[in-house]
Amino acid sequence: MDTTISGPSCKHCLARQHCLSARLEGEALDSYEQLVCFYNVPRQTRLVTRGAPLTQLYSVRQGQFKTETRTPGGASQVTGWYLPGQMLGLDALADAHYVSDAVALCDSAVCAIPYQALMTAMAADPALLGQFHQLVGEELVRRQSAMLMLGSARAPQRMAAFLLELAQQQAKGQEKALRLCMPREDISSYLGLAVESVSRLLSRFRAEGLITVSNRAISLLDVPRLRQLAMPADEEVPL
């Protein structure tokens, strides 16, 4: 967390339609803008620290973050990726302390939103409250999807699902081109696989013509086949 930028308004923000301000117009939007504070977050910077008391929530404006926590045994595990429009720090709602670290994967920018002020603003503005709950709900659903992936998908399915999800979120429509800011180790941690397995899977996908890999830049060549791969082989749709 470095430079404060006073300038950029929500109106020109690319993440606008997905972030907290999505449903706000006119005066409500103005007062929301007064609430938030813009920051640039250089690559590798830790924006949120596990265990620290909740003071701000963050809305990703630009760039890419990962969150990670520690297992009971002490090893760290990546729990999610955060792209423009998504909020960081929501798990601190439980007991007013952040549960995960949030680290910028590339040079990024966020809006910081003071939590207490947000609470009062939400009480006064149903649109804001509604949007907040939607974002929280999406966070719940994302984690649930991650659980499903980890609990029931084999390694190739996990990788395919990961690539598709990231491509979809990253481009929100334009897909295919995909810039992975994260090292293989982060991916392996997120997918619950060994680094070597991740590497092997990417090689295999490349050999099969599903993707092209040039270090951390990946293109999806055959999205339909990836989608098919992302489902478990066994097909059951009883009722």
Added chain:
Amino acid sequence: MDTTISGPSCKHCLARQHCLSARLEGEALDSYEQLVCFYNVPRQTRLVTRGAPLTQLYSVRQGQFKTETRTPGGASQVTGWYLPGQMLGLDALADAHYVSDAVALCDSAVCAIPYQALMTAMAADPALLGQFHQLVGEELVRRQSAMLMLGSARAPQRMAAFLLELAQQQAKGQEKALRLCMPREDISSYLGLAVESVSRLLSRFRAEGLITVSNRAISLLDVPRLRQLAMPADEEVPL
């Protein structure tokens, strides 16, 4: 969802201190009670249906629920256990449709809370809003813990963590005795293991004197050793 019971008030509810009404007193509590509706939910009943539009949230008063969703491939997977004080239906916040089924594992009771009315009540009462956000946050943290378990723990660790978590939640202090209302298949689904592995692990734990097993009734004999088992063997606490 069967009988409506007009009677039991929050004041005598065993789940009171953990549920939405936890921070409410006097008049605020009264108006909350007018909001909610009590139901008995017989064993095996589906209280929430995946895909249905969000109308109510539910607070478990008594008993035990599981939630389950379908993987992209169509197989169903158990995603969580819900005990008194916890809320069902929160993942519907994302797009106003429930994402999971919720099924009673034994005869249970819930409070149904109309979502729209709750929203307006929260806008008027900061205590209610705060408690709601705390419950949502706890839900996020639980799912994150589940992700950690599925992503980085071996089978014995998963089982140990599962037993400890359930025992802790179930008794909130008195531990040890543990009544599993769910079949092995649900456990295996939740832990991302085969049914046979679950059975083998329970047998092994029994043989090692960690627990006693009498079909679905389990007692934890050696909680400290289970705790130790629940952590991955590899110890790293860098920094």
Added chain:
DNA sequence: CGCAAATTTGACATCCCTCAAAATTGGTGG
């Protein structure tokens, strides 16, 4: 008592992790 469902146990196959080493990449200084 008898049957279907759930659970346990056993044998074997397989996926993925571990260990090891080679190859590539990115950054730094000459």
Added chain:
DNA sequence: CCACCAATTTTGAGGGATGTCAAATTTGCG
């Protein structure tokens, strides 16, 4: 611009944990 080094990534070989298949046993319930 190139050389060099650490970190990252890839590739290979082998073993262990857990899934799969099959059958025996127990439980729940009419």
